[in-house]
Structure formats: C-alpha cells, structure tokens
Amino acid sequence: MESADGQLGRGGSSQRRSPLDVIMSQIRRKRTASDRKPLGRFLSRTSDRTGIPEDGETEGREERGQSSGVAEAAESERDVGWGRVCVFLQRLGKKVDSRSLNLAHCDLTATDLLELATLLHFLPQLEEVDVSWNELLGGCLKALTSHLQHVGGIRELRLCSCRLNADDVTALGEALGCVPLLEILDLSWNGGVGGGALQGLLGKLQPPLRELHLVACQLTAADATVLGGMMSALPRLGVLDVSCNPQLTQEVDGGGFRELASSLSHAASLTTLRLQACGLTTDSLDALSGSLRCLPSVRELDLSCNKSLAGGLNRLTLHLTHLAHLESLDLHLCCLTHTDLEALIQVLPSLTALTELDVSSNKDAGGVVHPLVSALPLTQMRRLPLNSCSLNKESFTAFALAVPYLRSVDVSWCKVVGGRLALLLDALQPSVILELRLSSCDLTTDDLRHLAAVCRRGFLSSLRVLDLSYNGSVGDDGWSALFAAGGLGSLEDVDLSLRPSTSAPCSAWLPALLPALPRLPALTRLAVRRWTIGSQDRQQLNHRLRKRSVLLEWDPPNTEAAASSSFKATNQESPEESCPEE
Secondary structure (H helix, E strand, O other): OOOHHHHHHHHOOOOOOOHHHHHHHHHHHOOOHHHHHHHHHHOHHHHHHHOOOOHHHHHHHHHHHHHHHHHHHHHHHHHHHHHHHHHHHHHOOOOOOOOEEEOOOOOOOHHHHHHHHHHHHHOOOOOEEEOOOOHHHOOOOHHHHOOHHHHOOOOEEEOOOOOOOHHHHHHHHHHHHHOOOOOEEEOOOOHHHOOOHHHHHOOOOOOOOOEEEOOOOOOOHHHHHHHHHHHOOOOOOOEEEOOOOOOOOOOOOOOOHHHHHHHHHHOOOOOEEEOOOOOOOHHHHHHHHHHHOOOOOOOEEEOOOOHHHOOOOHHHHOOHHHOOOOOEEEOOOOOOOHHHHHHHHHHHHHOOOOOEEEOOOOHHHHHOHHHHHHHOOHHHOOEOOOOOOOOOHHHHHHHOOOHHHOOEEEOOOOHHHOOOHHHHHOOOOOOOOOEEEOOOOOOOHHHHHHHHHHHHOOOOOOOOEEEOOOOOOOOHHHHHHHHHHOOOOOOOEEEOOOOOOOOEEOOOOHHHHHHHHHHOOOOOEEEOOOEEOOHHHHHHHHHHHOOOOOEEEOOOOOOHHHOOOEOOOOOOOOHHHHOOOO
C-alpha cells in the first residue's frame, strides 16, 4: 500500500518535487530562453517524468504571443496608413498607385505637402513622384524632402513649375542621399533654380542619374560652371536638357558655358543634348565642337531657336561626323544662311543613322531643298519639316521625293502648296504617314477634294494629326467632301480653325461632320475656332461629343450655355512666334 506522501507526489495538488527538479529549476532561472531549450532537451526525460513544463517553453509561448500581437498591430497600422493615402489621393481626384504618385496640377498647398510627407511612410514601394505645376509649394519643399528616407526606392522625381527657391534646392540636395536609386530629376520651369541656387546640388547627385532636366530655370553662366562640375560624377547621364536658358552663354570673366561644354567630354553615356534657346553663338559652337568627339552615343542634338548661330554653323558641322549614331538634329529657327545650309548638306552623307532633320523656320532653306533631299538617307528618314521655309515650285517638287518615307509631313505657312497639294498627296504611301500639317497654305476647294479622295483609298488610315487651320480659302464643298470621305479611323487631333482676324459660318459643312464623328473613334481634340455656329447646331455637336473625352476648341458665344466649352484664344500669325525669345 502506497503512503500518503506517495499519493500526493503523483497526483495531489501540492505535488512534491525531487531535489534534482529543484536544482534544475534554479539553473533555468539563470539562463536565457534561447539557452534553455538545449538543456531542456538534454533533460527531457526528467521533465516528462515529473510533468512540469520547462520555463523556456512558457516564455517562448509568451514571446510568440507578443510577436504576433506586434505583427498584427503593424499590419493594422499599415492598413490605416494606406487608407489615409487613398483618402488623400481621392480628395485630389487622383488614382491610387503604390508605385507612382502623380499630383501634378493639383493646386497643392504647403499644408497638403506636409500631409503628403507624413504619408510617405506608408508607400515603401514608391518609384515615381510628380508634384509639378503646383506653384504654392515654393519655399516649403523641405517639408517633403525631410521624409524622403521612407521612399528610398524613388527612381523618378519631377518638380516642374513649383516656384522653387534657393532654400528648396538646398533642401533637395541634402535629401538626395536618401534616394540613391534616383534616375530622373526634373526641375524645369523654376526660375529660382538659376542665379546660384544650383550650387545646392553640386556633389549631391548620385551616379545612377540618367536624366537631368533644367528647362527655363534662368540658368546663368555661373550655373553652367556648376553644372559642368557635376558631369564627372554622373557616368550614366543620358539626357541633359537645359533649353530655354538664354543667359547660360552670357560669359562673365570667362568660364561658364565653355566649362560646361568641356565637361561634356566626361559624359560618354550622353544620348540626348538639348540646348534650345540658350543664346548660343558661333563661339559657343567652337566650345561645343571640341567635346563631340567624346560623345559617340549622342542620338539627339537640339540647337534650335538660337538665332545667333547664323553664319557660323560650319564650326559645328566639321565635327558632326564624330556622332556616328546621331538620329535627330534640330536647327529650326536659327536664321541659317545659304552658306550654313551648304555646310550642313556637305556633312549629311556621313550621318548614316539620321532619321529626323529639322531646318524649318529658316527662310533660306527653301532654296536648297533639292540638294538637301539628295544628301539625306531617304529610305530611313521619318521627319523633315519644312514649314516657314519659303518653298517655291521647284523646292516643293523636290520635297515630294522624300514624302513616301516620312511619318510626319509639315509644309505649313508655305503658300506655294495651295493648288498643288495633289503633288504631295500622290507621293504618299498607304498607312505610313502619322501627321499631316498644312496650316496657312492657301489651300483650295480642289485641294480638299483631292485629300478626300486619298482618304477614301485608305492611304491615311494611320493618320493621327491633321492640321488644316488658317485655310479660309477652302469652300464649303471642300470641307464637306473631306468629312464624308471616311478613312480617318486613327485620327486623334484635327484643327480646322480660321485666322484670328476672320470668321465664317460652318452651317453648310457641319451636317457632313456630325455623322462622320462616330467614324472617328480615336478623336481627342477638335479645333474649330472662328467658325460661327447656330445654337441648334451647337447643341447637336455637344450632344455628339458629350460622352466622349474630346477637347472641343471654339469661340463660345457670350452666353452661359457655352461656359463648359474649352476655349484657348490665340493671336499667333506665324509659328515662329511660338519659339522662346533669346
């Protein structure tokens, strides 16, 4: 018969423990949970025999419970945070995307920016940020940049037209170390970036940067020096756009643009260089030419809207042969002389990769079209705009030789086209051309009839842009024939506007346009400025376009009924006026 003590030891409420159990319990209390398990396993037979759970197992369960609670709390916080992000974006009418944050044109305030900054913590996968065209953000960018450490994976940052000042640029520079993967930085249209503020980015841009856009930032020659100092630290830079900075080349005590041009020799990966409207002179071409031999990867070179290049283009053309991969060369509105154009023509045969050449808005170009076309690799040419080039009959005929290969045809502001459009249209290849621009060409009714016939044959089935503006000499029958022809299923943008100083009723051809609209499923813009329209016809046109995202540009009457119409007034009589002044 077992003793009472034995009964209590096996099943009683005051279980008796052996001396070994007491000793081991003391040892366990002195060891950490991670250290106890091996010992527990070593003495597992004792633990099993006594039925006493190990202290480490108990604490392990408690730790797992606490960890699970922490994880659930973190997940709950993320859910709440993501909800805040969704509410913030929906309030601004923007789509929710964990990788892309587009808040351009949202009239953001400093308060909005601060709220956005607090939400970055919940967007760890963010790669693209665009807060451009929010002019109230100037002076408070630090509220955002101080939180960029939460989104270190950003690859694209756009801050165009935010009225940034020197303090903003400095704050951005201090934060760039938090976004080491940044590939695209766009600070365009911020005048405060120029005048020395660019110094705040010196030494701060990271090697992965591929694109740097500083359009219209009021950069000075001193900024050009700073920019030049950045080049050696950006081995992957592929796109540099400093267009519309006319003070960039206004040297003060030397240096400036010369240092920038010289530093480009370190940017061996550069594929795109844009210097439009930078006040370039023939001396600037000398400085730039020296670096061309070190830029074998350049595919796009834009020197347009630099009128002071006149007479000195040969300083550049002698070195263009080093750009073996050059595909696009833009020299429009540079006041090129006959001598300049001849120098260009001599080097064209060596530019075997060229697909786009823009010498438009250079009046002397009209006299060299035949040798120009003969020197080009026609079979691969895609763009050769000759608008505002004073074409004559001979040059217009020579241009027709290039038309079969082009994706874009632009002979706007060339009066010789009127009455001769058939010559150009007959040279078109089926379903090749994407843009046809014939603004202010003195087109006739017969020209439009011929255009309609080409449409019916399906030759313009891929056309996306059709500009027939400022051709008031076309009769109603011509417009009606065009709309009734069909064959424009890919058309996205059509401009039929009249000159600002004229007007005419559209009641005669509108009945042909209305039934044609369903056959234009891709249409996104219809410009009919200066055409007068009756209230009933206006209602019909609105009804046809109501359920489609078509931007209708016309002159609304002085009534509230037209308040919803989109109207963009223009007084331009020449496309040359659209280029930035130097």
